[in-house]
Amino acid sequence: MDAGVDYVFDPAALAALAKARAAEYAAADPYPHAVFDGFLRPEAAEALACEFPRPEDPVGWDHYGYEGFEKKIATSKEQLLPLLVRRTLQELNTAPFIEFLEVLTGIEGLIPDPHMLGGGIHLSRPGDLLGIHADFNWHPALKLHRRINLLIYLNPAWDTAWGSDLELWDTDAKDCVRRIAPLMNRAVVFNTRSDTFHGHPRPLACPEGTFRRSIAAYYYTAERPAEEVRDPHNTRYKGLHLD
Secondary structure (H helix, E strand, C coil), X not given: CCCCCCCCCXXXXXXXXXXXXXXXXXXXXXXXEEEEECCCCHHHHHHHHHHCCXXXXXXXXXXXXXXXXXXXXXXXXXXXXXXXXXXXXXXXXCHHHXXXXXXXXXXXXXXXXXCCCCCEEEEECCCCEEEEEECCCEECCCCEEXXXXXXXXCCCCCCHHHCCCEEEEXXXXXXXXXEECCCCCEXXXXXXXXXXXXEECCCCCCCCCCXXXXXXXXXXXXXXXXXXXXXXXXXXXXXXCEC
């Protein structure tokens, strides 16, 4: 695709989706969220899948290996990423995209994170997992409250038998309410609070050489509703930090 012509997403289409699905988003169970298929322009999604780095590529991968709770690799070192991946991460922080998120979620004053703390690109290999958790709620460098997560999956020819669905759990972290397969060009947007538990806790059962791949972007505000305010905390895992 021509880097000088289009965003990797269609601003008009996303603006319409935000208005059409805002009420559904707010009422979703177990907490506000929405799933979008065909989220990016098809040609952009296909090109991103082709360019997405492999585990052996020198892109500054961080390795997470907390046995039973988190095993994956990720990087937010945009200067090392392929051009289209870098461009996509940057365009997810542009005004048209922020406007889409604000209309969809009803949260005004969203602020993107140029540091991509915890975000960027994520890759899971066979056997990898991410335990059920609530995300960190405070950005220590920006001094902002974390409010919204965006995940975009880039997994062509995904077989749902491989497992590793994103699971959304109730706010007591007792039961899974919804499972979402990480299908190609599918995006998930959801509120993040200290009780929005989620993860993909079942070890990935794909063949060797196949990976679960996603782009992750997080958004913040200067303030948040009083009933959601908690002391700053890091990721809280079910079975480690809470029952």
